[in-house]
Amino acid sequence: MIEVKDVTKKFGRKQVLKGVTFTAEKGEITCLIGINGVGKTTILNAIMALTPINSGQILIDGSAINKKSYEKITFIPDAITMLPQMTIGQSMQFMQDFYESWNQERATELLGFFKLKPEEKISSLSKGNTAKVNLLLGLALDVDYLLMDEPFSGIDIFSREQIANVFTSHLVEDRGVIITTHEINDIEHLIDQVVLLDDGVVVKAFNSEEVRENEGKSVVDVMREVYQQ
Template sequence: MNNLVEIVNLTKKYGTNVAVNHLTVSLPKGKIIGLLGPNGSGKTTLIKILNGLLTPTEGTILIDGNNVGPATKSKVAYLPDRTYLTMNQTIREILDYFQDFYADFSRERAEEMLKSLGIDPTVKMRTLSKGTKEKVQLILVMSRNASLYILDEPIAGVDPAARDYILRTIINNYNPEATVLISTHLIEDVEQVLDEVIFMRYGQLVLYTSVDNIREEKGKSVDAYFREVFAC
């Protein structure tokens, strides 16, 4: 089976508000996929369902053949759109925790990335700037050897110089059999690393295609095409 994720007829309602609306899509192995859509299109809701943080109203998701649950949690590395780390711990203490908690965590990889970004592991999280906290979180996630990485706005608070390093890290440090799903509004920055893109609107799939296809068939960058499709 080449598909890592199979989403079938997925619907999530918050009361009467339909956030994800009968979504059916399959994600292959070994691709970096952009999950793109205007505000409120259902990206974060979908990501939370993939991580077992929300229960769908209807439909199914299989990740590597398993329903979302304990079996998939050990295979999915998730970067949420807000900080979840304990602020009065040092980075080193957090590395200890990740090492204990995740069998697939490479401390060596995490320490190397921290060093490349000039982040001192002896300092407490609380003392770091917002962007540096985000870098630490991303390093922790990318240091796992997961099957599926789900990154919700991974570079939003990161300065442009570090963005390139982080994007290179995403490409270079993950297992080529794994898939990376990146939700972002910073399309121009991220599209250089994407293989494929999903466009969502009103909780539905608008388009799922390769970045090369958009460039060749539309003669446009993903960013320019997104602006055209979703022009207000």
């Protein structure tokens, strides 16, 4: 479980996080939702200890992030970090050389899943395929938790569908996933937990099936209530 407890973060004078609290379980997909600039990426960076927090606590399976727990998590940023002149195959090789947790079998399977060719250059890929390669490089690591920053942003509908299919497959099974997004429509029925952020705090956190069952509301219905008050 990833526990984010009362986390605050300032950038200069700007208080981006004003006491954010939520948990994300293993085996579940937790979706951080909020309009742009609300601090979603900052939260992911804070979980990865890539950005220092001003106060609060973040626990991974009960302890603060350390070298061991760092190897249990992977962060997939919203843009690919490989050099444009590299091919997909070279990027995979790079990851394999760099990360002990690289799972070549799963990587090969993902190539097929996304219908990507290893000889293609990163620079020649469409936006959708770039997003898929980016995702592949993260998903192929044997980690317990995956943090994905805006995996659906700015790509075509078919690529979005293909990426969404990853979440229902064994490629993600039993892992804990946190994704940030501001487009929920395609994935409403795929996610377990929803965390709605606004103005640096969590305004509502709920299980999507429970809100449908107990209140007869869709995730978007709840968002409308929260954000359009």
